[in-house]
Amino acid sequence: MIAEGYPLQESVLLDSGATLHIFRDTKRMKSLRAAPIGDFLWSGTTQVPIDGYGEARIILKSGDGSPTYLTLYNVALCTALTTNLVSFSKLRKRGYWWDTKPGNNCLRRADGSYLGEVEEINGQQVLEYRTSYEPAATVRAALIAEVSSKPRQRKQHTSWTHRRPLKGDSLTWHRRLGHPGPEVLRYLTTASRGVRIKGDTPQGPQRITTVNCDACGTAKAHRLIRRAPREATARARPGDRIAIDFHPLTLGYAGYTSVCILTDRASGYSWDYYLTERSTPTLRSMIQSFLRMLEVQYSIKVKVIECDNEIIEIHTRVADDIRERGIICEPSAPNTQAQNGGAERVAAVIIEKSRAMRIAAKLPAYLWPEIMKAATYLYNRTPSLRRDRKTPYEIFHSASREPGDPTAKPDLAHLRSYGCKAFALTADTQLRRKRLQKQAPRAWIGFLIGYTSSNSFRIWNPLQKEILTMRDVTFNEQQHFDGHIESLRDDLLQADLEAIQKRIQELISIQEQPSQWATQLPDEEYEEVLNDEDRPCSDQLAQQDASTSEEDQHAKLPPRGEEGDGSASEYTTSRFEVLPTPPPSPPTAFFHAEAFGLDVKGRGGSVGGNDSTPARRRQRISFKAAFLAGGIQAPKHKHQSTCQIMTDGVATPVSSRAGGGRNKPLLPSQYKGKKQHIVGIHWSLLEKLPSSHMQIKSHPYRDAILKAEKAHLQSHKQSNSWEEVAKSMARGRQILGCHWVYTYKLDKHGRLVKIKARLVIRGDQQDKDERDTYAATLAGMSFRTLVALANRFDYEMLQYDAVNAFVHATIDEDIYMEMPMGYRKKGRILKLRKALYGLRRSPLLWQKHFEKGLIRTGFQRVPGEDCCWLHGDIIFFFYVDDCVLCFPETMKKEATKLMGDLQMIYHIEGGQPLQWFLGIEVIRDRPTRRLWLSQSVYVDKMKRLLPDVMQIPNKVIPMTQEELLPYEGIASPGSTNSYQRKVGTLMYAAVMTRPDIAFASSRLARFNQNPGPLHHKAADRVLWYLLQTRGHSLEFGSEPGSEEDGLQVASDASFGDNSLDRRSSQAFTMRLFGGITSWKANKQDTVTTSTTEAELLALSQAAKEALFASRLLSAMKIDLSAPTARRGTAQPSRVTIECDNKQTIRLVKEELIKLRTKLRHVDIHNHWLRQEITQGRIDVVYTSSAQLLADGFTKALPSDKFELFMQRLRLADLSEKLVMNRRRELEEEL
Known part of the structure; x- marks a missing residue:
């Protein structure tokens, strides 16, 4: 007090x-x-x-x-x-x-x-x-x-004076320079101009190491190789010896596939050239252009070129050109890559730097050409200890300038934190147009991605997937790209779409004007500190208070500008000259495929001039795939080349100072009247669908989308989903919003059938009440049980889809909704009659309505499973609107009649053999009575969750035997979110078709709230394991009368294996007709005092699940008591449970043995088990740990035991079969 x-x-x-x-x-x-x-x-x-x-x-x-x-x-x-x-x-x-x-x-x-x-x-x-x-x-x-009130001082720095020194602490300068080594900052102020480092000590700035910077720690891990320099290097002057090194990379921005680093051995100064191909004509053009640039700009004649054997052995014409100029060509010895020395080491440093810059800035991987441009620019301006604390820039340029010339040192006052937020002036602001629109934005938002000079910056627009060279830019170094495009939409307040599309074209034509130095934002901010764990934690800039409509939030940033005239020099232009138009941006389907682990092939282009086939449109990409889907890009004109710049039949490489030309987009008015033939196009070639109705205006599929909207509204009209009323009728009532959702409907080959539009009501705006909203869904265990049963008795399995399922149900309350966007009328709203998608109670209303329809057609609910219904031997189960009908071949006529009766009540389509259900592929071999469940396509998509750089495990097992412990530090929100996404993705596979990762997923899920680096590494290992075994599928099938032709249950526990709380791990497995139908690996809720008690709790859990499965099979008239499984009885059969602890078995089966424990809940489980055994519902038998299937669910197994565990699980490798299925489907299509 x-x-x-x-x-x-x-x-x-x-x-x-x-x-x-x-x-x-x-x-x-x-x-x-x-x-x-x-x-x-x-x-x-x-x-x-x-x-x-x-x-x-x-x-x-x-x-x-x-x-x-x-x-x-x-x-x-x-x-x-x-x-x-x-x-x-x-x-x-x-x-x-x-x-x-x-x-x-x-x-x-x-x-x-x-x-x-x-x-x-x-x-x-x-x-x-x-x-x-x-x-x-x-x-x-x-x-x-x-x-x-403080007296204002006269500005000492104006646009006519030199830029004032730029201040920042050691960590900020570490980021500005592109994450250099730990010793660089100590002598940065003496090696360059315009630098002031806060917090200097007598020994220099604070030391920044890879321990301090996560991006450096993850990006710069490397092997240690000693490369002694060649003797002639020490005697060389700048420009005498040039080292060349090539590095292939994945397809990147502007279609580049590799980079060539040319390094001056005397100074370390480097030039970077980006190639779309590495053919002999391309390399000749590049080297000739480079040599001419050195001679014209610096009066330098190269004497020696160091290279690897690619130029000597493969591109012999390039080597001949070099020798004809009188230049010595020094290749490294065969198979001795380390002899490449300078070029490879410099290139490795630049690649490390670019990797750290990309990780820290959270930029998409496809931007590597721009990131490497910036990394090379910063490397040339970074001092090095082995170069006497001088920069490559200073050493190289001092040779051509007077001694003591201060301009030989690089000026770094224009550098900003890489990837920081940038505000670039709009064209109207620069040209002083539309000055009466005082409330219009004066800038658009992007992110710093590179430099072209000391007052020109490369700015990346993530929404438009554009990179523009801008001069009038303001930076906020405290904010960087957070990896979420949706967070940018509120910042993009543009007025008219056509004006936006014209804006960048006008910017490109603006001539250079006197420089206005880049400035930084004021520091006034709003901060939020949250205590509730479920609240977000974010720093918020104080911005305008005006709220924006949905249309404003989805406004686009400036698109591409005019395309160049196509004329280009025969040679590649240097870094300091205006370059020809670069190749068009790569197809976004590449990024989609890369994110989902698919193979990507380069796009072929016409080398000659006779092929008039137009280039394909920018391909579709998932929104989640690293924000690579930009705005609108119209089809390219027929005279454009497909992928590369063509000059006399030669693909011209482009160096890193590419600017200028871009593809010209079609304006909205130009889409009018154009026919759209899109049906039959493969999904990878489709444009990204709009996220709101306002974006349709400029979309290339505008007519098809509008047609889908009208068809959807017509279906609502036919089903009498609502009535149009005056807005005054809803006085005092809540009026909910709505929005359009667009999707592609594809056939089994991935070809477009049609575009679907669905009107979704904003149920999130609906007031909560006490009424029930729960709607039952089919359990994964029930699904596997049903397919195992259908496979065992050779049932037909047909899949159906209930179209517009929710709209069949009538609502039981008054709900008002705004009229759909694009079809609104003044003063009018809609009063709903049917349950629309988005309402809180729609799933429940649909389920109740559907159940009434099933009862009307003669089906009866299976006790304990609300989503499974029977009509004699005919089985019908569903998950929301995905339905499956199972029946014997002898009852095909009756089953067809039942589905016809249902289709008289509901709009149900389908009737093909079951192939996909909830993203699970169903593969069936009816002659051998074998069935497999595969999630290979789902696993393929996991590649996007893996880090760019990871240590590949030595053995293909999901988890090591080392126990994971809690992280002692505090995980960042980004790290936590990333980890939770990984674990959540793993969990769906673990509970559906991949029991081999059940234990690993259960362990990883314990650290969801505060994951550390070791937890991320363990999760990445499981992801990598799944990708290596993506073809493994859960197999069902048993020989009639065999031991597997029935229900087998096993339980196990690992006593006190969790060192923190000493609670035990437990698990159970359930096998039906040869396939695993149910499994669980979890930690017990309480501490036990002995192995017997732990096994007892595990046995109790397994018994409860087994009794449920037994009752489910009994309700479906499956008799497992006979030697061979058969249909016909409704009495549950006794369940046998395997256990590897003899003392536990004696405890629950023998009268003379009593459990001595003070744990009341354990004693209760013991008495319940004894009761069930006495009444004959369950039996417990001994099985050794080596033969117990549940053993692999309680601990991490070594590789040899894990292989045996996989065999018992019957996870079959269907990689070849899956590939053959894809090929057969393709052949059927062709």
Whole structure:
């Protein structure tokens, strides 16, 4: 407790001992709610009652005195205290930290950026100082006035003077320079101009190592190889010796597939050239252009070219050209790559640097050409210890300038944190047009991706997938691309779509004007500190308050500009010249395929000039695949080449100073009247569908989408889904919004059948009530049981789809909805009659309606499984609107009649043999009575979750035997989200068709809230394992009368194997007709005191599941009591459970043995098991651990035992069969 009259009672103190935020005045609280009775906190030895909880906002003082808002949630209100406390412990958990280094005393974010000042007043650390209560607006105004009252100094730096030195701490300069080595920053200020590093010590700036920077740690791991330099290198002058090295990469931006690094051995200065192919004519053009550039620009004649054997042995004409110029060509010895020395080491450093830059900036991998351009630019300007702390730029340019010339040193004052947010001026602002539109945005948002000069920047627009060279740019180095395109949409407030599409074309034609130096944003920000684990934690910039409509949020950024005239020099232009038009951007289907683990082939282009076939349109990509689907790109004109720049039949390479030409898009008006023949196109060649109705206007499939919308509305009209009423009828009622969702309907070969449009109501806006919304869905265990049964008795399995399922159900309440976008009428709304997609209760209403239809046609529900119905020997099961009908061949006529009766009530399509269900491929060999369930396509998509660089495990097993322990640090929100996505993806495979990863997935799921690097590594290992075994499929099938022709259950436990809480792992498996139908691997809810108790709990869990399966089979009239399984009885048969602990078996079966335990719940399980055994419902038998199937679900097995475990699971490798199926489908199509 603090005494009355305390001078800081209205201030806010930072308390390192408080466990929650505490405020004393209700005037400072928002969203205040009463505290539960009895809540209190300790102040010394005194209990202080908590009066309530709510939110509070404080105002921090930034470095220049401007205000920064900090919002606190779940703040305790204690009126008995006489000051306000902010818990440092809570701040630390959200990633904020207290910098107490001499001269700092401030709060910082997780990335080290400055948040707010901490002042020491009266011996306390004060975040916000107030002498009396004042409204927040008054405090903010006072801070601003304090800053404004300071005398303004005359600007010492204008657009006519040299740029002022750029300040930043060591970590910021580490990012600006593209993640250089640890020693670079110590001598950066002496090796370059325009650099000021904050926090310098007498020994230099703070040392930044790979330990401090995650991006460097993950990007720069390498083998240690000693490469001694050639003797002649030490005597060479700049330009005498040039080393050449080639590096192939995946297909990247602008169609590039490889990079050539040319390095001056004397200085280390490098040039980078990007190639779409590595043919002899292309390499000749590149080298001739490079040599001519050195001679013209620097009067340098190369004497020696070092290269590998590719030029000597494969491209002999290139080697001849080099020798004809009098240049010595020095190849490395065969099979001794390390002799390449300089070029390969420099290239490795540049690639490492680019990799670290991409990881830190979270940029898509396909942008590697632009990232490597920037990495090379920064490498040439980074000092090196082995070059006497000089930069390659200085060493190279000093040779051609007067001694002491200061311009020989690189100027770094224009560098910014790589990948940071950039605000580029619009064309209207630059050209002073539309000046009456005062509220129009003056800039568009992008991200820094490279440099063309000291005042020209390369800016990436992720929504348009465009990279533009801009001069008038403002940067915010505190914000970077977060990997989520949706977060950008609120920033893109553009007015007219056609104006947007014209904007970049006009920008390209603007002539260079006097430079206006790039500036940084002011520091006034809004911050939020959240205590609730389920709330997001984000830094929010104070931006405009105006809310925007859905149409504004989906507005596009400027598209591509005019295409060049196609004329190009025979040779590749140098880095310092205007280059010809680069190749068009690669098809986005490549990125889609790369993200989902598919093989990608290069696009072929016409080398000659006779092929007039137009290039294919930009291919479709999933929104989740690294944000690579840009805006609108029209079909290319027939005179354009498909992939490369063609000059006299030669594909011309383009160096890294590519600018200028782009493909010209069609404007919305140009789409009118064009016929769209898209039916039959493969899905990989389709355009990305619009995300809102407003985007249809400029979409190439506009007519087809509008036709789909009208067809969908017509179907609603036929089903009487709503009635149009006046808006006044809904006075006092909630009116829900709606939006359009567009999808492609494909055939089994992936060809487009039609475009589907669906109107979805905004159920998330609907008020919650107490009515039930739960709708049953088919369990995975039930699905596997049903397909195993159908395979055993050779049933037909036909799949159906209920079209517009929800709309069949009538709603039982008054719900009003806005009219659909594009079809709205003033003053009119819709009153719903049917359940639309999106309503909270629609699934339940549909299920009840569908059940009535099934009962009307004669079906009866299977007890215990609401989604499975019977009509004699005919089985019908469904998952929402996906339906499967199973029946014996002898009952085909009756089954057809039943489906006809259902189709009279509902719109149900289909009737083909079952091939896919819930993303699971069903493969059947009826002559041998074998059936497989495969998720190979689903597993293929997991490749996008793997890191770009990972250590490949030595053995193909999902998990090592080393126990995973909790992470002692605090995981970032991004790391946590990434880990949860990995585990969630693994879980679906683990519970559906891949029991081999059940134990690994269960273990990984325990660390969802705070994963560390070891947990990510373990998850990546399981993902890699699945990709290596993607063809493994769950097999069903047994010989009639064999041991497998029935139900086998096994349970197991691993006593006290979790070292943290000593709870045991348990598991059970269930096999039916030769295939695994049910399994579970989990940790027991309580600690047990012996192996017997642990096995007893596992046995109880298995018995409950086995009894459910037995009742399900009995309800479906399956008799397992006879030597051969048959149909006809409705009595559950006794279930036999295998166990590897003899003491546990004796405990539940013998009368003389009693369990001595003080654990009541364990004793209850024991008595229940004895009861079930006595009544003959279950039996327990002994099986050794080596033969027990459940053993592999309780522990990580070594590779030899894991192979045996896989054989018992009957996971068959169908890789060849799956490939043959794909080929057969393709042949059928052709």
